[in-house]
Amino acid sequence: xxxxxxxxxxxxxxxxxxxxxxxxxxxxxxxxxxxxxxxxxxxxxxxxxxxxxxxxxxxxxxxxxxxxxxxxxxxxxxxxxxxxxxxxxxxxxxxxxxxxxxxxxxxxxxxxxxxxxxxxxxxxxxxxxxxxxxxxxxxxxxxxxxxxxxxxxxxxxxxxxxxxxxxxxxxxxxxxxxxxxxxxxxxxxxxxxxxxxxxxxxxxxxxxxxxxxxxxxxxxxxxxxxxxxxxxxxxxxxxxxxxxxxxxxxxxxxxxxxxxxxxxxxxxxxxxxxxxxxxxxxxxxxxxxxxxxxxxxxxxxxxxxxxxxxxxxxxxxxxxxxxxxxxxxxxxxxxxxxxxxxxxxxxxxxxxxxxxxxxxxxxxxxxxxxxxxxxxxxxxxxxxxxxxxxxxxxxxxxxxxxxxxxxxxxxxxxxxxxxxxxxxxxxx
Numbered sequence: 001x002x003x004x005x006x007x008x009x010x011x012x013x014x015x016x017x018x019x020x021x022x023x024x025x026x027x028x029x030x031x032x033x034x035x036x037x038x039x040x041x042x043x044x045x046x047x048x049x050x051x052x053x054x055x056x057x058x059x060x061x062x063x064x065x066x067x068x069x070x071x072x073x074x075x076x077x078x079x080x081x082x083x084x085x086x087x088x089x090x091x092x093x094x095x096x097x098x099x100x101x102x103x104x105x106x107x108x109x110x111x112x113x114x115x116x117x118x119x120x121x122x123x124x125x126x127x128x129x130x131x132x133x134x135x136x137x138x139x140x141x142x143x144x145x146x147x148x149x150x151x152x153x154x155x156x157x158x159x160x161x162x163x164x165x166x167x168x169x170x171x172x173x174x175x176x177x178x179x180x181x182x183x184x185x186x187x188x189x190x191x192x193x194x195x196x197x198x199x200x201x202x203x204x205x206x207x208x209x210x211x212x213x214x215x216x217x218x219x220x221x222x223x224x225x226x227x228x229x230x231x232x233x234x235x236x237x238x239x240x241x242x243x244x245x246x247x248x249x250x251x252x253x254x255x256x257x258x259x260x261x262x263x264x265x266x267x268x269x270x271x272x273x274x275x276x277x278x279x280x281x282x283x284x285x286x287x288x289x290x291x292x293x294x295x296x297x298x299x300x301x302x303x304x305x306x307x308x309x310x311x312x313x314x315x316x317x318x319x320x321x322x323x324x325x326x327x328x329x330x331x332x333x334x335x336x337x338x339x340x341x342x343x344x345x346x347x348x349x350x351x352x353x354x355x356x357x358x359x360x361x362x363x364x365x366x367x368x369x370x371x372x373x374x375x376x377x378x379x380x381x382x383x384x385x386x387x388x389x390x391x392x393x394x395x396x397x398x399x400x401x402x403x404x405x406x407x408x409x410x411x412x413x414x415x416x417x418x419x420x421x422x423x424x425x426x427x428x
Contacts, residue, residue, distance in 0.1 A: 035064075035065055035066040035067060035123060035420060036066070036067045036068075036069065036093070036120055036121060036122050036123050037061065037066055037067070037068050037069070037122065037123065037124045037125070037126055037418055037420075038068075038069045038070075038071065038116070038117060038120075038122045038124070038125045038126070039054060039058070039068060039069070039070045039071070039072075039126050039128060040071055040072075040101070040113075040125065040126070040127045040128065040132040040135060040136055041054065041070070041071075041072040041073065041101070041128045041129060041132065042072075042073045042101050042102065042103075042129055042131045042132055043072065043073045043074050043075075043076065043101070044072045044073070044074070044075045044076065044077075044085075044088070045076045046075070046076060046077035046081035046082075046084045046085045046088070047076075047077075047078075047080070047081040047084070047249075047281070047282050047311045048249055049152075049248075049249070049333075049336060049337070050128065050129070050152045051084060051088060052084070052336065053128075053150075053152070053213060053336065054070070054088065054091075054128060055084070055087050055088040055091050056213070056214065056215065056216070056336075056407060056410075057410065057411075057414070058070070058088070058091035058092055059087075059090075059091040059407075060214070060407040060408070060410060060411040061411060061414075061415075062091055062093075063411075064411055064415070066415075066418075066420065067093040068091065068092055068093055069092065069093050069094045069095075069096075069116075069120060069122065070088075070092045070094070070095040070096070071095075071096050071097075071098055071101070071113060071116065072095070072096075072097055072098070072101065073097070073098070073099075073100075073101030073102075074097065075097060080282070080310060080311045080312070080313060081311055081313055082313075083313035083314070084313045094120075096116075098112065098113075101132070101135070102131070103131045103134060103177075104134055105134065105135040105138070109135070110135065110138050110139060110142075113135065113139045114139050114142050114143055117139060117143045117145060118143060122143075122145055123145060123146075123418065123419065123420060124145055124146045124147075124148060124417075124418035124419055124420065125139060125140055125145055125146070125147050125148070126148045126149075126150060126418070127147065127148070127149045127150070127183065128149075128150045128152060129150070129151075129152050130149065130151060130174075130177070130178070132149070133147075133149050133177070133178070133181040133182070133183060134177070134180075134181045136149065136181070136183065137180075137181040137182075137183065140183075140184075146184045146185075146417075146418060146419045147183040147184050148183055148184060148185045148186075148187060148414075148417050148418060149182075149183035149185070149186045149187065150186075150187045150188075151186060151187065151188045151193060151197065151333070152333060153193065153196075153331065153332070153333040153354065169199065169200065170200050175200050175201050175202060178200070178202045179201075179202055179203055182202065182203055182204055182207075183207075184207065184417075185207050185209055185417045186207060186208045186209070187209060187210075187211050187414070187417065188208060188209070188210055188211075188333070188354075189210065189211065189212060189213050189333050189334035189354065189355060190210060190212070190333065190334050190354035190355040190356075190358060191210060191357065191358065192352075192353060192354040192355070192356070192357070193210070193333060193334075193354050194208055194209075194210050196354075209417070211410060211413040211414055211417075212334070212358060212404065212405060212409070212410065212413075213334050213336045213339070213405070213410060214339075214405050214406050214407035214408070214409060214410035214411075215336055215339045215340050215343065215401075215405055215406075215407070216407065217343050217401065217402055217405075217406055217407075219316065220316060220319070220340045220341075220343035220344045220401075221343060221344060221345075221398075222344060222345030222394065222398060223320040223344070223345070227320055228320050228321070230320075231317045231318075231320035231321035232320075232321045234317055234321065235278060235307065235309070235317075235318070235321045236307075237276060237278075237321055238274070240274060241274045241275075241276045242273060242274060242275050242276065242323050242324070242381070242385055243276045243277075243278055243321060243322040243323050243324070244259065244263070244275065244276070244277050244278070244322065244323070244324045244325075244326040244381065245277075245278045245280065245318055245319060245321070245322035245324070245325055245326070245341070245346070246259060246277065246278070246279050246280070246281075246325075246326055246327060247280035247281060247312075247315045247318055247319070247325075247337045247340075247341075248280075248281050248327065248329075248335070248337055249281050249282070249283050250279060250281045250282055250283030250287055250288055250291055250308075251283045251287050251291075252287065252290075252291070252330070253329060253330050253331050253332075254281075254327065254328075254329050254330075255327070255328030255329050255330055255351065256279060256291050256294075256295070257291070257294055258328040258372065258373070258374050258377060259277055259326050259328055259374075259377065260277070260294060260295050260302075260306060261374035262328075262374040262375075262377040262378040262381060263275050263277055263305055263306070263378075263381075264298070264374075265374055265375065265378045266378050266381065266382065267301065267305065269378075270382065273382070273385055275305065275381060276304075276305055276306075276307065277305060277306045277307065277326075278307050278309060278318055278321065278322060279291075279295075279306070279307065279308045279309065280309045280310075280311075280312050280315055280318045281310075281311055282310055282311040288308075292308065295308075315337070315340065316340075316344065319340065319341055319344040319346060320344065322341075322346060323346070323347075323384070323390060324346060324347055324348075324349060324381065324384055324390075325337070325338060325341035325342075325346040325347065325348040325349070326348075326349045326350075326377070326381070327348070327349070327350045327351070328349075328350070328351050328369065328371075328377055329350070329351055329353045330351070330353070330371065330372075331353055331354075332350075332353035332354045332355060332356075333354045333355070334354050334355035335350070335353070335354070335355050335356075335359070338350060338355065338359050338360075339359065339401055339405045341397075342359065342365075342397035342398065342400060342401040342405075343397075343398060343401035343402070343405075345394040345395075345397065345398055346394065346397070347365070347366050347384055347390055347393045347394055347397060348360055348365070348366040348367075348397070349366055349367045349368075349369060349377065349380045349381070349384070350366070350367075350368060350369070351368070351369055351370065351371050352368055352370075352371070356368055358404070359400075361396075361400075364393070364396060365393055365396045365397050365400055366393060366397070367380040367383070367384070
């Protein structure tokens, strides 16, 4: 099993610790508490953000003495994502794969999970994804332990499907499902997601609460000149090229076509500005084929401009090789990749989706551009071709990432919801 992330650097004696001076002492679970939490997930895709979120949260809880157990459905991993699977396994006290982890579980599965909760003296259940709320609610009711749900938004499918569904509200059946199985607390990752959920006809709207995702700030940091040069060489980028990175699932919902169209505009209008795009992520055979074809329309010119690295279990080298983080998403829950990029000294450009306003101060730390607007995205890229402006914004982003998006703050916020500290007791 893997230990700490490889490649962590030791902090130099002359570096400023951005967290230690102003941060309060981390919150610890109450003495004597049964500090065991059970995660429920329908599936584990080791190449997506939900698996990363669960691993980061579980590892942070483990450092506070909270033992996390995981019951999941099928585990999907390949050679490129095996490292992430191992990190997730390392963060867990126990990990079990059960058949039948679906929206409406069988009675036998409910009995099995109830027995597990009682045997392991689980203190709280965290159902990841709305599809796990029914199982979580039934088990919590039968065992008397608190239930926290975490809403991980996603829109999948072809380009037209994504354009149609990106801003679609829940239907009556989904509202009924939430009403029947609403947890003690429903965690979302952004203010945008809070507003989205609270517009629906659901009970206990005040128990929809934001807990911003954190990231490993010891791992994501600005590269030294030598580290940056080595990363650019790894991907074959020249020093005079302006590299835009989009590290996310390769899917239409992330807006890769909008970035591609923006770069084509710049190629026609500003040929001296050598803009290159690095797409980091996988998305299934259909999406990869569709997006790859979209990015190859202009032959050799497109081949030089658009590079697909596939899934990387550690995106840090791709961030170090790049100048800008670009995510013109049609729909997003939070985009933890933006925080990783900020911490690594990149300037983010995003559309207004979940997490954008928490991450970006428009015009000061990055740019927020309209949806479906390659022209506006191209203009933002041109503005950020100024290295002096990029350097100023990059420094602000590193400070902002450390101030707002560390893992300790995420753990401090989630522990009371589990009922492990304070008075956030069961509320149903």
